Amino acid sequence: MSTEELRHTLGYPKFLWRSLVLATDGSLLFYAWMTFLTALALVGANAYAHQVADGMLLTNMSDHVSWGLYIANFTFLVGLAAGGVMMVIPAYLYDDHEMHDVVIIGELLAIASLVMCTLFVVVDLGRPDRFWHLLPGIGALNWPVSMLAWDVIVLNGYLLLNLHIVGYLLYTRFLGKTPDKRWYLPFVFISIVWAISIHTVTAFLFSGLGGRPFWNSAILAPRFLNSAFVAGPAFIIVTLQLVRWATGFKIGTGPIRTLTQVLRVTVLLNLFLLGAELFTSFYTGGSHVSAVQYLYFGLHGYTGLVPWTWTALVFNVTGAVILLQGQIDEKLRWLNVACVLVFFGVWIEKGMGLIVPGFIPSTLHEMVEYVPSLAEWKVTVGVWALGFMIYTVALKIAIPVLTGKESIHKDRIQ
Amino acid sequence: MSQDQGEPNIGGITRRTAIKALGATLGAAAFARAMVPLQSLTKEISVDEFLQKHYREMTPEELEKVLRRLEKETLENYGAEVDIVDARPIPGVEYGYALNLSVCVGCRKCAEACHKENNHDRTTNNSYIRVLEMEQGSMDMERGNASYNHPVPAPGKFYMPVQCQQCANPPCVDVCPVQATWKEDDGIVVVDYNWCIGCRYCEAACPYHARRFNWKRPEIPAEEVNPVQAYLANRIRPKGVVEKCHFCLHRTREGKHPACLEACPTGARVFGNLLDPKSDIRWVLENKRVYILKEELGTQPRFFYYFD
Numbered sequence: 001m002s003t004e005e006l007r008h009t010l011g012y013p014k015f016l017w018r019s020l021v022l023a024t025d026g027s028l029l030f031y032a033w034m035t036f037l038t039a040l041a042l043v044g045a046n047a048y049a050h051q052v053a054d055g056m057l058l059t060n061m062s063d064h065v066s067w068g069l070y071i072a073n074f075t076f077l078v079g080l081a082a083g084g085v086m087m088v089i090p091a092y093l094y095d096d097h098e099m100h101d102v103v104i105i106g107e108l109l110a111i112a113s114l115v116m117c118t119l120f121v122v123v124d125l126g127r128p129d130r131f132w133h134l135l136p137g138i139g140a141l142n143w144p145v146s147m148l149a150w151d152v153i154v155l156n157g158y159l160l161l162n163l164h165i166v167g168y169l170l171y172t173r174f175l176g177k178t179p180d181k182r183w184y185l186p187f188v189f190i191s192i193v194w195a196i197s198i199h200t201v202t203a204f205l206f207s208g209l210g211g212r213p214f215w216n217s218a219i220l221a222p223r224f225l226n227s228a229f230v231a232g233p234a235f236i237i238v239t240l241q242l243v244r245w246a247t248g249f250k251i252g253t254g255p256i257r258t259l260t261q262v263l264r265v266t267v268l269l270n271l272f273l274l275g276a277e278l279f280t281s282f283y284t285g286g287s288h289v290s291a292v293q294y295l296y297f298g299l300h301g302y303t304g305l306v307p308w309t310w311t312a313l314v315f316n317v318t319g320a321v322i323l324l325q326g327q328i329d330e331k332l333r334w335l336n337v338a339c340v341l342v343f344f345g346v347w348i349e350k351g352m353g354l355i356v357p358g359f360i361p362s363t364l365h366e367m368v369e370y371v372p373s374l375a376e377w378k379v380t381v382g383v384w385a386l387g388f389m390i391y392t393v394a395l396k397i398a399i400p401v402l403t404g405k406e407s408i409h410k411d412r413i414q
Numbered sequence: 415m416s417q418d419q420g421e422p423n424i425g426g427i428t429r430r431t432a433i434k435a436l437g438a439t440l441g442a443a444a445f446a447r448a449m450v451p452l453q454s455l456t457k458e459i460s461v462d463e464f465l466q467k468h469y470r471e472m473t474p475e476e477l478e479k480v481l482r483r484l485e486k487e488t489l490e491n492y493g494a495e496v497d498i499v500d501a502r503p504i505p506g507v508e509y510g511y512a513l514n515l516s517v518c519v520g521c522r523k524c525a526e527a528c529h530k531e532n533n534h535d536r537t538t539n540n541s542y543i544r545v546l547e548m549e550q551g552s553m554d555m556e557r558g559n560a561s562y563n564h565p566v567p568a569p570g571k572f573y574m575p576v577q578c579q580q581c582a583n584p585p586c587v588d589v590c591p592v593q594a595t596w597k598e599d600d601g602i603v604v605v606d607y608n609w610c611i612g613c614r615y616c617e618a619a620c621p622y623h624a625r626r627f628n629w630k631r632p633e634i635p636a637e638e639v640n641p642v643q644a645y646l647a648n649r650i651r652p653k654g655v656v657e658k659c660h661f662c663l664h665r666t667r668e669g670k671h672p673a674c675l676e677a678c679p680t681g682a683r684v685f686g687n688l689l690d691p692k693s694d695i696r697w698v699l700e701n702k703r704v705y706i707l708k709e710e711l712g713t714q715p716r717f718f719y720y721f722d
Binding site for chain 2: 024025031035038042043045046049050052053054055056057059061062063064066067121124125126127128129130131133134139140141142145146147148149152205208209210211212287290358359361362363364365366
């Protein structure tokens with residue numbers, strides 16, 4: 001065994017062991033937070049167990065509205081996963097050094113989001129026991145015809161890319177070595193293109209359906225990407241401050257400034273694209289307007305989504321106006337308010353506001369409304385809680401390693 | 415960060431470690447408790463069921479075993495003796511269906527016949543057919559109503575039953591991520607209920623509201639179960655999978671008519687082989703004014719509406 005090999009046979013288990021310690025050891029606040037999330041995740045797990053045992057009758061979905069809160073969250077989270085690329089691009093394509101130091105926070109967000117995406121698809125399946133039918137080789141993955149087959153591939157591919165990049169960089173940092181560019185830079189560049197692909201494919205999943213005029217729009221993919229670049233940066237801006245507060249990790253003002261600049265453009269572009277969509281629908285009129293009519297003003301006396309969608313619009317517009325202020329990246333309180341507003345604005349717009357109107361009115365123009373059931377809310381909260389657990393633990397491991405507080409030499413220093 | 419020094423240490427185990435171990439144990443126990451409802455599934459999903467291959471990949475012997483197993487399960491779960499066959503397409507046949515909008519009165523006898531023939535869940539009154547009450551002078555379904563509840567035919571209305579259009583270019587088949595649904599040689603779009611994962615993408619893709627999902631286990635009293643069944647047709651579906659109209663292939667592939675046609679009191683329905691120039695369906699298509707539902711979507715239905 002060469003010394004290099006020996007180093008890894010000893011170093012890698014040690015890295016994993018220290019990661020496990022870091023993941024389970026922390027302040028009282030950390031334990032309280034993780035216990036809280038665990039409790040929520042358990043509520044979700046229990047609701048899901050009931051759903052599997054009794055059938056999806058426990059949801060409020062129907063043959064008319066056959067996708068609901070789960071697929072809404074799935075769609076939004078694909079965007080959140082892709083949104084992290086707005087850190088990767090400045091860090092690697094523009095050599096923004098300050099961003100480079102914190103880019104891992106965006107990559108870890110992608111990992112946590114992708115796990116949540118997968119879970120939201122799984123909880124939406126009527127037969128999760130047949131999940132293996134999706135596996136290439138032993139199952140019967142309908143690639144390349146089905147857009148859902150494409151989505152399975154690109155989402156898992158993106159997850160693997162990010163796991164590799166983050167894992168490699170953290171491990172070499174742990175060993176105290178300089179990472180070998182050949183081992184991560186090509187993957188970083190692939191991941192940039194791949195981030196675009198995951199949200200494009202997810203948009204095509206909907207926009208390719210000729211029988212659903214609400215989704216059958218060529219600007220759906222651009223809208224998806226753009227709103228991903230709203231939700232992603234908004235989430236990361238707040239996260240950076242939280243990480244700085246909780247860990248003392250020195251994060252410069254640069255990354256927040258850069259992300260705010262991105263956000264300022266994307267929130268406005270998001271409103272513009274929405275306007276373009278609304279104009280086309282309302283000015284044309286006819287049957288193609290009915291879903292949009294239902295969404296914004298109600299149709300034939302049915303108004304289930306009107307409060308949702310106006311909340312989203314008010315949040316997005318208010319957020320955009322706040323972000324227009326000069327030096328907003330220094331007025332952190334205002335910035336955070338804007339981030340929270342646009343994050344939830346996009347969550348509604350691209351979640352319930354996108355999925356549900358696709359089904360209302362139905363393809364035979366029947367009006368059947370949908371309000372998520374308690375079980376659906378429980379499962380949804382559970383998946384989010386699990387996602388936050390993953391993200392918290394990932395940051396908990398990554399930041400000490402990144403800052404050099406945790407390394408293979410640590411014991412010797414002590 | 416680990417701060418073990420200075421903490422109480424009993425028998426080599428710090429208090430922190432002990433609390434962590436306790437927390438992990440409690441967490442695992444709580445998780446096990448949360449998952450208890452799943453216990454009922456072990457009865458429902460057998461190993462054979464779990465490992466069953468795709469319909470089109472099974473050898474005749476394997477399929478034979480599956481059919482017998484399904485019959486046994488139906489007896490166990492529903493108390494009904496049934497005969498499940500594997501009805502295959504007849505070479506040289508492509509089915510087409512035509513419906514005369516001038517004579518349909520909207521009585522929904524077809525929907526009722528479908529409900530019984532195809533062993534639908536009794537509690538939801540499910541059927542593969544929805545009858546739209548339309549306004550005279552408009553083909554716009556926006557002005558239609560599928561949940562009318564009054565004597566028919568109502569003045570100023572006409573009726574349009576909608577079921578699977580058995581598209582030659584079916585969007586539902588394209589979107590299925592696991593190839594659980596496909597178009598057979600006789601043009602009928604079928605579902606392998608034992609391969610479907612229940613993602614419902616096909617329900618979203620279908621422009622005709624032709625697909626149904628089993629939101630729960632179907633309930634049928636033993637004496638009401640139609641025992642004449644086929645694998646790709648009317649056998650009782652499992653929970654959590656998608657189903658659809660299959661032109662009663664367990665009947666039509668045996669040379670009979672679909673149940674909805676036999677039930678129609680006005681003779682509005684014409685069914686037959688599109689490849690046979692002497693068939694009734696061909697006569698209708700060649701001599702009547704034919705309307706194709708959502709023709710602009712390019713789905714190429716094999717279901718045709720016509721007028722006298």
